Amino acid sequence: MPPLVKICxxxxxxxxxxxxxxxxxxxxLNLYEPSPRYVDLKTAxxxxxxxxxxxxxxxxxxxxxxxxxxxxxxxVRPDIVQFHGSEAPEWVAAxxxxxxxxxxxxxxxxxxxxxxxxxxxxxxxxxxxxxxxxQAMPGGTGTRxxxxxxxxxxxxxxxGIAGGxxxxxxxxxxxxxxxxxxxxxSGVESAPGVKDMDKIAAFLKAAGR
Ligand SMILES: O=C(O)c1ccccc1NCC(=O)[C@H](O)[C@H](O)COP(=O)(O)O
Numbered sequence: 095m096p097p098l099v100k101i102c103x104x105x106x107x108x109x110x111x112x113x114x115x116x117x118x119x120x121x122x123l124n125l126y127e128p129s130p131r132y133v134d135l136k137t138a139x140x141x142x143x144x145x146x147x148x149x150x151x152x153x154x155x156x157x158x159x160x161x162x163x164x165x166x167x168x169x170v171r172p173d174i175v176q177f178h179g180s181e182a183p184e185w186v187a188a189x190x191x192x193x194x195x196x197x198x199x200x201x202x203x204x205x206x207x208x209x210x211x212x213x214x215x216x217x218x219x220x221x222x223x224x225x226x227x228x229q230a231m232p233g234g235t236g237t238r239x240x241x242x243x244x245x246x247x248x249x250x251x252x253x254g255i256a257g258g259x260x261x262x263x264x265x266x267x268x269x270x271x272x273x274x275x276x277x278x279x280s281g282v283e284s285a286p287g288v289k290d291m292d293k294i295a296a297f298l299k300a301a302g303r
Pocket of ligand 1: 102103122124126129130131154156178225231232233234235236237256257258259277278279280281
């Protein structure tokens, strides 16, 4: 079975249409203001409408306040909320209880200790997204983590991988980790925040979709 593929950081209706047409199963809309992939709430709600019923939409938040989270979820009504900061298990669990959407937690995978620590999210989220450890930015860094950390790891909940994936390495990443979902942002761009349709097509093909 081909993996699920999420193309993250889409900013225009043209990006959304192309990602769907080319075979993405998920798209991501980024509400983190310092990111080159940031979209405001109004744009996120419009892009969400473009994708309605065609593909799953993840709304990405980084350490947003309770008020900002409620406002964003109310206005955009995503299929998934992706927490990409240092949000506590209790907080993400509370959000999961309060909305019909899935809740994902991104985790920077540094070492085997990370794999022990993330058990605290069991039951609190629907999926763990393993990403490269945060640098100046918590995500979208274009860097990989050590995929071998996931070899023989017994996953207790659904999961996926992100971080430095490209059309050239995604098949290798899938073979190394057996991931059921891959997520990419900068690896399918021509410049920070500018999606490249040829790269998206190549990524989806290399991922087997
Ligand atoms: O993409 C960003 O700019 C970003 C900024 C802050 C938090 C998360 C961010 N992206 C989240 C994603 O799901 C990315 O797809 C993931 O981090 C992988 O990014 P990349 O290494 O560029 O493929």
